[in-house]
Amino acid sequence: MTVVKVETTTSWSERLRGMDRRVLAAVVVVLVLAGSGTWWFLQRDNLPEGAAFQLGDEVVMADDVDRRIDALEALYGVQAPEKKSEKSDFLRDAAKSMAVQLMLQDEAKERGIVIAAKEIDDTLQTLIEQRYPDGGRTAFVAALGELGASEDQVRDEIGDQLLVSRLFDDVAGDVSIDEAELEAAFEDRKDELATPVRRNLRNIVVADRPSAEKVLRRLRAGESFTAVAKATSLDSSTRDKGGDLGALPADNLEDAYAKAAFTAPVGALFGPVQTESGWNVGRVDKELPAAPAKFAELREALRRTVLAEKSLKEWRTWLKDVIADHDVTYADAYLPDDPGAVPDIDQADVTEGK
Known part of the structure; x- marks a missing residue:
């Protein structure tokens, strides 16, 4: 999930x-x-x-x-x-x-x-x-x-x-x-090849909204995100990593989740957000700025x-x-x-x- x-x-x-x-x-x-x-x-x-x-x-x-x-x-x-x-x-x-x-x-x-x-x-x-x-x-x-x-x-x-x-x-x-063709290809694609703004995110996914709200209360009360993720998250691919999703651009995320994750301040919790995988609570750990493509x-x-x-x-x-x-x-x-x-x-x- x-x-x-x-x-x-x-x-x-x-x-x-x-x-x-x-x-x-x-x-x-x-x-x-x-x-x-x-x-x-x-x-x-x-x-x-x-x-x-x-x-x-x-x-x-x-x-x-x-x-x-x-x-x-x-x-x-x-x-x-x-x-x-x-x-x-x-x-x-x-x-x-x-x-x-x-x-x-x-x-x-x-x-x-x-x-x-x-x-x-x-x-x-x-x-x-x-x-x-x-x-x-x-x-x-x-x-x-x-x-x-x-x-x-x-x-x-x-x-x-x-x-x-x-x-x-x-x-x-x-x-x-040849080199000229390669340079022309870069010029044509440099916008696509640029690295967009990314955010380091952590996420916990549970089955329903009440469970997500309970997770959010625990986190706001000061419990460790890593501990709560290991105890409650349904996402086996990130659960044992404390919910770490890594650095992702908004386009790589489901729309509703991306909107929440990229409008929340750095360091803040966000959610609950419903996606295809369930109900999610996330945290923004860091933002990485966009970078232009370099030939x-x-x-x-x-x-x-x-x-x-x-x-x-x-x-x-x-x-x-x-x-x-x-x-x-x-x-x-x-x-x-x-x-x-x-x-x-x-x-x-x-x-x-x-």
Whole structure:
């Protein structure tokens, strides 16, 4: 439970520092899994019963799509939604991504790109350690059994993703940027890259207003914020840190909470404030002034970001041509909403299990 907006927890400058082309290549794998477009042609009557789609001469059955989803669940926790309408969209996206994956396999083969078995082994081991930190391989094998999936399916999926990452590097890994272009990019973005006013906040979240008012009375009576937070807060991520939220700008907070937190004087308590997580009582510990973006400090991070953006643009242009060169026939139940779309960052929800 938190008052922080999930989608905007980092500043632009923080995002810059974490982005490079190798990371982007991994992101593109997610995009391919979650939202690549394919073309739909009208001759659907020729598909055999139980087919999801046909790519060229290859027919992919609905069971094949289901097995791939099982492998993704074992690896990443991807699950089809329970609601019928959402599940239908999920299956359409899954079929669409599988068609594009097959196209990319062909493209990789033409370029002589091969993934070694040891690289798949190493990647699988890393994923098992990350996804099943307590049970390890035993928990992984048990999960496969529950899903009716096999380790070979999972290995195939990993191989496909590594293949796409390698293909991305081959297609879009040679972009460059000169100093003039970098300086121009900074001028265009310097307002976004500036650090806004931030406040160091502490917070306690409880279930209802009477509980919040009781917390506020205890704090005003002189009890330690840290002690009251540990004893009463429902937010497990901050409770043991005395409710410390760290330094945050107003835009990173839910609106009602931000208004209260940024109008209260430094050192003052504020609340109760109702948010999606419950009823909150906070304290402003410190205010950090806004700071303009400095080219010298952000130069390398900005360079990596611009290179990543240029790589992605080149990849998308190439991928659009690949998609256009392939004939895909979808069964009605697997027809994507936007068959001709090239993946966007916003389309990554499927593989993140959202």
